[in-house]
Amino acid sequence: MHDVVITGMGVVSSLAMGAEEFGRAILAGKSGLRPLTRICTEDLPCKIGGEIPDDWIGNEQYGPNVARQMDRASRYAVHASREALLTAGLPIENLGRRIGIVIGAGLSGLDTLQTQTERLLTKGAGMVSPFTIPTLMPNAAPANVSLAFGVTGPCYTVSSACASSGHALIDAVELIRRGACDIVITGGTESSLTRLGMAAFAKMRALSSNSNDNPAQAVRPFDLNREGLVMSEGAGIVVLESAEHAQSRNASVQARVLGYGMTTDASNIVRPDATGVEPARAMQEALASAGLSVNDVASQMYVNAHGTGTSLNDATETRALKLAFGEHASRLQVSSTKSMTGHLIGAACGLETVACLIALQQQMLPPTINYETPDPECDLDYIPNVARAASVEFALNNSFGFGGHNVSLLLGRA
Template identity: 45%
Template sequence: MKQNRVVITGLGAVTPLGVDTDSSWQGAIAGESGIGPLTRVDSSMFPMKVSGEVSSDFDITKYVEKKEARKMDRFTHFAVAASLMAVEDAKLEITEEIAPRTGVWIGSGIGGMETFEQQFRTFEQKGYRRVSPFFVPMLIPDMASGQVSIITGAKGINSCSVTACASGTNSIGDAFKVIQRGDADVMITGGAEAPITDMAVAGFCSAKAVSTSEDPNNASRPFDLNRDGFVMGEGAGILILESLDHAVSRGARIYAEIVGYGATGDAYHVTAPAPEGEGGVRAMKQAIEDAGLAPEEIDYMNAHGTSTPYNDKYETMAIKTVFGEHAKKLAVSSTKSMTGHLLGAAGAVEAVFTTKAIVEGIIPPTINYQTPDPDCDLDYVPNEARKQEVRVALSNSLGFGGHNATIVIKKYEA
């Protein structure tokens, strides 16, 4: 059975580094930090004092009318904006002819938390009659995909992967497989999240998962000996995927090619990664095998790299297991050092950055890397971007519940 080649033709991003793709990427390769003081909730209530918040320059009414925007949660705002950017970037016109074979697959880890909290307060104070009739459609995680489908007119498969912090990468991988097997010609795919709310912050603080540093300039420090937890962020990343035949037939500009996908489960613990990153090992091996490549052919890896003690240690161990001696030559960086951890959107934004690294031959750095950790002894591209040809790259995401997802992106060759 013939498998379609799948290429990337459009990119869209809303991140703590910028409200569009270019500003986000330029910030990443400049080694800038998108982390700042926590302002979306009352920081005096929590030990968490910093976060990766999208700039107030973000204006959803540039993309949808204010009346319609009021019917969407903030995470959907990000998804819609990034999707419309990506569609425009791809110069993709979704006509009635191609609409049935154009799908949407956008993941979110927790969906409309802000809406849930606001409406619950209304319910407690004023009763059910004052709860918005749009409460459920604003809350549910699949509504990012649903709204993007409605707004763009995409009528193909419409889905949403909800796999915690692996949601974005799982969504891209699942969308890749849809096109590869011939069930769609085009997919709008990625992840979106807006988790900086009272209850989400409270939950992660209670779990002691987040950094308690009050210094936004070094709170997110993946692989550094003094890391003390992740920094929560928000935003969205979207890719336009097309079958190679479809992209070529319409004369599309091709950024890169997706060639492999791996997804596994730890079957171990609700929050902790499996010892030595065993589940991540299998996901990476599966993705590399799916791509028909050898581990030695991978030039760069955008790591999950959360800045938590166990994740960074076990991910490093997993990389060594998968790559052997090549692990010492592999460039590994965590862009979460600059964006914070965007939960369900993380892998999608990182896929955008990984694609740009291939296209431009620049590897974004791991900033705030100051004190080496003996347990984390790989080349983390410390503090400054590196000009280097990247022919093949891997992007890794891991999530609560033991979800592991890996995609392989390759320089496009006709």
């Protein structure tokens, strides 16, 4: 079985473009949330999100004809993948058959679905774009990455709501471990800041609605006064590689992939099981698969929490951390970078994997911003408001999704 390392990373986010700038932003405690400009928000209770300005990603790298056939989610995936390949020291053309692509997307193509449905209803069937299906199909993002860089190995999408890119990363790990690929481009992408997406999440009472005038303070994970998540768009992509292959080309290793765990609540399609039993088991499986115990890692671990800023999620995750780590939970250093980035849904774990890489490399832990009033149900160390210098050897990345999906990914310092 081949060991797996991370050799490249790429970021498209409303907080910052590029992994390096993203790292600076999260360590500075900045927010990427802003008033939405592409849609009418007049009748929406939440009028803010992690929207990426159109001029941050131009179409010149694709050409106007190609860009017309790509949803925003696909463009974000291609852009972040290009950066990840370049930082890995790999070529960006004719990559061939020993490289794979596994990209997570929770609401893939929602942007195109909204646009083309509106066109159908207002202009008639004859005005629907002939590119609608290949643009909104769930596998559009990895397919476009394949086309952009000449990848002929395994290429597919994983969709499990907010755990999508976590499951994608795990699939990518296994492709390398069993020798099917030397390298896999993986992570997640999402573009769901549409009227339909915003209205649907609002009807579920999942969104923050009291901070439209102050977007930077909207997401308050683990705080007593938290009142919901804020949706965002973007992509977080990493390059996974077998350790032998990376060594053979003298690649710079960003981190090691040590283990993972996957469970399902089987409790409710939307609400997490408040006991936290299954998320805790995912964390325990991640440690066990790496041959580590809680005592081995607790004092040297950074936890990037799922931390959405909803009342039930944050209390449940705290409970799960306590179940998984027992008496050692108080030694954990935990933060939610969603307080700064918002929730990228299917791309969340991909982007937060990059946050973990930054923490391990720089030995600086990103904070949970907007943490002001402790909640008795959330009583761990959440790295409040200011980044922290710390000696950490491990990072645990938690992602939980609608459907009861729980993913924990364990990384080790290079």
